[in-house]
Amino acid sequence: MYVDADGRKGATDQRAAVPPGARITGVIEGGGAEAAGAPKKAAPAQARTPSPADFPRIDSGTQKKRDDVRRTVLEEELANELKNLDDARRQLAQGEKPQPGEKADAPAYQTRIRQLRGAVERHERNISAIRKEIGNIR
Numbered sequence: 001m002y003v004d005a006d007g008r009k010g011a012t013d014q015r016a017a018v019p020p021g022a023r024i025t026g027v028i029e030g031g032g033a034e035a036a037g038a039p040k041k042a043a044p045a046q047a048r049t050p051s052p053a054d055f056p057r058i059d060s061g062t063q064k065k066r067d068d069v070r071r072t073v074l075e076e077e078l079a080n081e082l083k084n085l086d087d088a089r090r091q092l093a094q095g096e097k098p099q100p101g102e103k104a105d106a107p108a109y110q111t112r113i114r115q116l117r118g119a120v121e122r123h124e125r126n127i128s129a130i131r132k133e134i135g136n137i138r
Contacts (some may be wrong), residue, residue: 001025001026002018002019002022002024002025002114003021003022003023003025004018004019004021005021005022010022028130059110063138067137067138070137071134074130074133074134074137075134077126077130078130078131078134081123081126081127081130082127084123085120085123085124085127088116088119088120088123089120091116091119092113092116092117092119092120093119094115095113095116096113097114098112
């Protein structure tokens with residue numbers, strides 16, 4: 001099994017058939033048709049692709065600085081998304097009031113409300129994702 005440079009997944013029983021630049025993601029032991037029906041669980045990433053002994057390492061101080069910069073950027077993004085969420089909620093509250101002569105069951109009104117609610121939901125998802133990323137930082 002492999003993933004090519006464009007992100008497409010594939011499988012072959014011949015290593016020579018793996019496209020250049022593809023990353024091998026798993027090996028089915030035994031190969032052939034008998035293995036196709038019952039795929040084996042792939043080995044952990046460390047067991048499959050150990051780092052070479054001369055692979056560059058990052059000292060903990062440098063990594064801490066990188067993590068601090070990442071946290072700062074994510075916290076700025078979080079603050080912006082929280083502001084955008086407040087704006088989107090305010091726009092939704094204003095948009096829920098039908099315009100003069102407009103009825104709540106009019107297609108234009110329904111479309112506007114759907115778009116405004118979509119914006120609120122999108123900002124809520126972004127906030128959740130950013131908070132998750134901040135939680136993943138060491």
